[in-house]
Amino acid sequence: MREVRHFENLDASVRFFDTHAHLYDERITDVGEALALSYKAGVDRILIPADSMGSSKQAVDYAARFDGTAGVKLFCSVGVHPHEAKTYTPEVEEYLIDCLNRRDELKIRALGEIGLDYYYDLSERSCQREVFAKQLKLAYELDIPFILHEREATGDCLDILRDFCKRGCLRANPGVCHCCSMSPEAAQEMVKMGFFIGFDGPITFKNNKKTPEVCRNTPLDRIVIETDSPYLTPEPNRGLTNIPEFVPYVCARIAEIKGEPLEQMASITYDNGNRLYEITEDTK
Numbered sequence: 001m002r003e004v005r006h007f008e009n010l011d012a013s014v015r016f017f018d019t020h021a022h023l024y025d026e027r028i029t030d031v032g033e034a035l036a037l038s039y040k041a042g043v044d045r046i047l048i049p050a051d052s053m054g055s056s057k058q059a060v061d062y063a064a065r066f067d068g069t070a071g072v073k074l075f076c077s078v079g080v081h082p083h084e085a086k087t088y089t090p091e092v093e094e095y096l097i098d099c100l101n102r103r104d105e106l107k108i109r110a111l112g113e114i115g116l117d118y119y120y121d122l123s124e125r126s127c128q129r130e131v132f133a134k135q136l137k138l139a140y141e142l143d144i145p146f147i148l149h150e151r152e153a154t155g156d157c158l159d160i161l162r163d164f165c166k167r168g169c170l171r172a173n174p175g176v177c178h179c180c181s182m183s184p185e186a187a188q189e190m191v192k193m194g195f196f197i198g199f200d201g202p203i204t205f206k207n208n209k210k211t212p213e214v215c216r217n218t219p220l221d222r223i224v225i226e227t228d229s230p231y232l233t234p235e236p237n238r239g240l241t242n243i244p245e246f247v248p249y250v251c252a253r254i255a256e257i258k259g260e261p262l263e264q265m266a267s268i269t270y271d272n273g274n275r276l277y278e279i280t281e282d283t284k
């Protein structure tokens with residue numbers, strides 16, 4: 001087995017916010033240890049996103065159970081991913097509404113992942129669009145940012161978002177384009193609509209030309225870093241199970257692209273994470 005390259009956080013005042021990590025995934029076998037390693041690398045804030053009713057319950061449970069472990073503050077989201085669109089029933093919607101009404105108590109900071117995925121097509125496209133629109137409406141009505149998952153569906157995704165935007169049904173802070181794989185032009189349009197752009201492992205991959213280009217065009221105050229743990233492990237640990245410990249490698253690559261010192265980029269993306277998820281309490 002390959003050895004893990006641990007990120008050396010040379011300055012203990014440098015802090016990172018992993019804005020997207022599926023900590024409940026079974027590939028992460030020891031969450032306590034993962035959080036301890038993450039904290040050691042400087043990661044002291046993590047948001048745990050959901051993709052179904054089942055994982056929404058897990059995300060809420062983990063954010064409660066493991067909050068504060070090794071010094072890491074946890075938040076979560078609830079929502080139905082496009083893969084799971086076919087499971088979106090009135091009961092599921094009731095559950096989401098109930099959770100969102102108790103957001104402070106449950107530490108829920110976003111609705112998501114929601115969106116469209118035409119790469120895997122695990123739910124019918126028409127069903128995906130319908131469920132995406134339903135949850136966009138929820139996000140607006142219940143006044144909460146959302147986490148967008150979009151893959152190979154940029155055209156339809158932008159059409160739906162533009163429509164919401166035109167009708168005045170997108171918040172000023174609509175949410176984040178998570179693991180952005182859009183073209184630089186499409187990503188620009190997202191920024192104009194108010195979105196944050198999320199970058200993760202792929203930006204560190206040598207053969208990836210598009211994501212660095214998107215990053216170059218994204219204003220500093222709209223960039224957030226994420227791992228999407230346990231997937232998309234950044235270099236130099238590509239191939240291993242991803243945990244939030246590795247988010248500094250994503251930040252370091254962005255710092256390189258933007259020509260900013262790492263400490264500066266860490267601080268900017270940390271503040272952006274707090275603005276995205278509207279976290280006002282300061283536990284730094």
Ligand SMILES: [Zn+2]
Nearest residue numbers: 020049113228
């Ligand atoms: Zn995810």
